[in-house]
Amino acid sequence: MIDWTLAVFGLLGFAAATSGGFFRPGEWYERLRKPSWTPPNWAFGAVWSVLYVMIVIAGWLVWRNEPGGPAVWLWGIQLVLNALWSAIFFGMRRIDLAMAEVLLLWLAIAAFIVAAAGISATAAILFVPYLIWVTIAAALNWGVLRMNAAAP
16 A cells, blocks of 8 residues: 655645745855855755755654654754745745855754654664754855855
8 A cells, every 4th residue: 555645744845845946056156155165066965865865754754653743843943944945045046045044954954853762763864864964054154145145
């Protein structure tokens, strides 16, 4: 029997991922000064593709074991925050607001890991690389903010 909830989680993950495709970096981002350790542009798409698969599976695993519980709500919150970051940083070009938003995202991911650990260790573990990548993204956001303080 097919578990259609996995497809629903996949669609939710895909919907969040589309924000990165809709709000593209473009020339504005290319002109910004960035830290020397900024990953190459191709790495972002590759890493996010793998992470979204892990995000979807983690959410689904928690849902299977505790549908509608706090961990599922945290999963949804982090997914919304994830999608909003691209809109704020690239769409609105608000590096400062994106910095505050990515900190909220980081907290939501960490909270999901804690909440999921007692429900599905696999789900919690699947979020660890995501937390690491968002930590890097937050540091990059901070570096770009500091290096372009006069930019709108």
